[in-house]
Structure formats: structure tokens, C-alpha cells
Amino acid sequence: MEEEIEVKISIPKTLYEKLVKEAEDTGFKDIREFIIYVLEQLVETSDFEGEVMSKEDEEKVKERLRALGYID
Amino acid sequence: MMRVLILGFDALEYELVVKWKLKQLMQKRYGAYEAVKSPKYGKPHTPSAWTTIITGRLPEEHGIDDWWTYGKILDWIRTKPPLVWIKNKRKILWKLGIRPRLHSRKEIKVKTIFDLTPRSIALFIPGYNEPVEPHMKLNEAIKKGINEYIKTIWEVHRWRVNTFLEKLNNDWDLFMVWFDIADLLGHVCMVKCRKELWKAYLDLARLVGIVKKKTPEDTLIIILSDHGMKPMPDGTGDHSEYGFWSINKDLEWFNPKKAVDFYSLIEKALKM
Ligand SMILES: [Zn+2]
Numbered sequence: 360m361e362e363e364i365e366v367k368i369s370i371p372k373t374l375y376e377k378l379v380k381e382a383e384d385t386g387f388k389d390i391r392e393f394i395i396y397v398l399e400q401l402v403e404t405s406d407f408e409g410e411v412m413s414k415e416d417e418e419k420v421k422e423r424l425r426a427l428g429y430i431d
Numbered sequence: 432m433m434r435v436l437i438l439g440f441d442a443l444e445y446e447l448v449v450k451w452k453l454k455q456l457m458q459k460r461y462g463a464y465e466a467v468k469s470p471k472y473g474k475p476h477t478p479s480a481w482t483t484i485i486t487g488r489l490p491e492e493h494g495i496d497d498w499w500t501y502g503k504i505l506d507w508i509r510t511k512p513p514l515v516w517i518k519n520k521r522k523i524l525w526k527l528g529i530r531p532r533l534h535s536r537k538e539i540k541v542k543t544i545f546d547l548t549p550r551s552i553a554l555f556i557p558g559y560n561e562p563v564e565p566h567m568k569l570n571e572a573i574k575k576g577i578n579e580y581i582k583t584i585w586e587v588h589r590w591r592v593n594t595f596l597e598k599l600n601n602d603w604d605l606f607m608v609w610f611d612i613a614d615l616l617g618h619v620c621m622v623k624c625r626k627e628l629w630k631a632y633l634d635l636a637r638l639v640g641i642v643k644k645k646t647p648e649d650t651l652i653i654i655l656s657d658h659g660m661k662p663m664p665d666g667t668g669d670h671s672e673y674g675f676w677s678i679n680k681d682l683e684w685f686n687p688k689k690a691v692d693f694y695s696l697i698e699k700a701l702k703m
Contacts, residue, residue: 383640385633406629420618423668
């Protein structure tokens with residue numbers, strides 16, 4: 360396992376409480392594991408680089424949904 | 432008798448669950464299985480796929496192969512000349528006052544898992560008892576643009592979650608519920624707005640956590656999708672050829688390979 364360093368940061372209490380609950384419900388061992396997970400996703404995966412959807416993209420989505428019988 | 436809870440997460444994609452390391456969705460044992468193809472669409476399609484899961488029969492046998500129906504006769508005439516040549520049939524029929532309705536259990540030609548026990552609850556199941564209102568709402572929302580559509584998908588999802596958690600308190604031996612968020616957002620966001628899709632997956636994982644707290648330990652929880660979601664060259668997402676499954680117990684015999692396998696696996700679990 361990679362070496363870890365200890366970082367001390369303060370976060371708002373309500374946020375902390377939310378994160379504790381979220382970590383538990385989503386199946387993470389503890390808040391530490393959950394925070395590392397979210398930050399890793401944010402920094403390391405390209406899945407988080409949001410593209411802006413153009414009008415053309417919107418039309419393609421509508422075409423797809425129409426072809427599957429979701430919308431008229 | 433073992434209680435069985437089936438969380439139907441439409442289009443939950445195996446590859447994404449693994450990539451995003453969502454242990455809560457993977458549970459104790461998980462895998463992928465071959466999704467059933469819709470004869471009409473030539474690829475996995477939601478209503479026929481779920482009906483196969485709850486009946487153990489192929490679409491040709493169970494009789495459901497689309498969301499909407501105008502009734503047997505009109506459905507049949509629509510596929511034959513000269514009506515088949517006419518475009519925008521739905522709009523024309525709508526103007527004539529002829530409205531389609533969603534398929535329902537009356538049209539399923541065979542037994543379903545809900546016939547296996549008198550204490551069964553089916554909530555929002557496509558092809559079986561899906562309510563029409565979410566479809567109408569989403570249909571209206573997309574006319575106002577993609578952002579309104581995404582907002583409405585989340586609204587519908589929250590409504591489904593709340594309704595489900597209320598019903599979970601009832602007495603049951605078999606409970607199955609269906610959520611469409613991974614499918615709806617998958618079509619929109621598989622390529623262009625993955626973060627939104629990740630949020631949806633995380634929300635489903637959280638739902639599993641909440642459900643686990645609310646159900647007795649001896650309940651078998653099956654998480655199931657009817658097909659996955661794959662990125663398409665046009666920037667949208669489309670149904671992939673395999674579905675996802677997972678269970679919260681170490682049952683070695685639970686090894687679905689095809690969509691038709693679930694019926695007997697659920698039957699076996701209920702008898703345990
Ligand atoms: Zn589906």
C-alpha cells in the first residue's frame with residue numbers, strides 16, 4: 360500500500376455528519392475511506408470532466424429515446 | 432421460508448459498478464449474465480427483459496415486447512400495410528382520441544414470480560404494473576430541454592424511493608421494486624455527463640444501505656438489472672447485451688447465466 364501522510368483539515372460539522380451517514384449507507388468502512396474514494400474519483404477519473412451538451416447532443420439523445428419508445 | 436427482496440435497477444452496468452468500486456451494489460456475490468433480446472427491437476429492451484426475468488420465459492412466450500399497447504387488434508393492424516407505411520401514427524391516433532396504455536399483468540400469458548407466494552408485492556414493474564404518470568411527466572419535461580429532463584428524472588426517482596420505503600414496512604415474503612434512474616440518466620450521460628450518472632449509482636448504493644437497515648438479516652437481497660449501458664459513437668448511451676446481478680448471501684447455487692434463469696432461482700430461495 361502507498362505511504363500515507365496525515366492531513367488535518369476542518370470541515371463544517373453538518374457536512375461531517377452527512378458524510379458519516381453517507382459513508383455508512385453507501386457501504387464504505389468509515390468516513391476516511393469514503394472521502395478518499397470521492398476525491399480519487401474527482402481527481403483521477405476522466406468521468407468527472409463534464410462536457411457541455413450542445414443542441415445537437417440533445418437531439419441525439421431525443422432520437423435515441425424515441426427509437427426505444429420512451430418518448431413520442 | 433426465506434424472504435426475498437429484489438431491487439430492480441434498470442440498466443445498471445456491470446462495468447461501471449466495478450469501475451466505480453461500489454461494494455454496496457456488489458454485495459457478497461455478483462456477476463453479469465446474458466440479457467434477453469427483444470424480438471421487436473433486436474436488442475435488450477426494458478419491458479420484454481423484465482417480463483422474462485419475472486416469468487422465466489422468452490418474450491415470444493410471455494407476450495410482452497413494448498412499453499405501450501393499443502390493445503391486441505390495433506397493435507396488430509399497425510404493423511401491417513397500409514398502416515405500417517404511415518409515420519407519426521401515435522400522434523394521429525392521439526388526435527383521434529385513441530390513447531395507448533402501458534402493458535400490464537393481464538397481458539402476460541404465463542405465471543410470474545408474484546404467483547409463487549400470496550404475500551408478494553410488485554412495485555413499478557415494467558410490463559406488469561408500472562404506473563403511467565412518470566412516463567407522462569418525463570415526456571413533458573424533455574420538451575423543455577435536457578436540463579429539465581435530468582431534473583425530472585431525479586424527482587421521479589425520489590418519489591419512487593419514498594413510495595418504496597413506505598411499502599417496505601408491509602408484510603411480505605417476496606418484494607420486487609423497479610428504479611429507472613440508471614437507465615434514463617445512462618442514455619443521456621453515458622458519454623457526456625458521467626458525473627451525473629455516478630451520482631445516480633452512488634444514490635442507488637445508498638438506497639441499498641438504507642434498505643439493509645430496514646430488513647431482517649435473513650432476507651435475501653437480489654440486485655438486478657435487465658441489461659447494462661454502453662457508450663455509443665453518437666454520444667448517447669444504449670443498452671448493452673448483459674445485465675448485472677448480486678446477492679447478499681453466500682449461496683453457491685445462485686449462478687444466473689441468462690435472464691430466464693432468475694425465475695427458478697427466486698422460486699428456490701423462497702422455498703428455503
Ligand atoms: Zn431497461
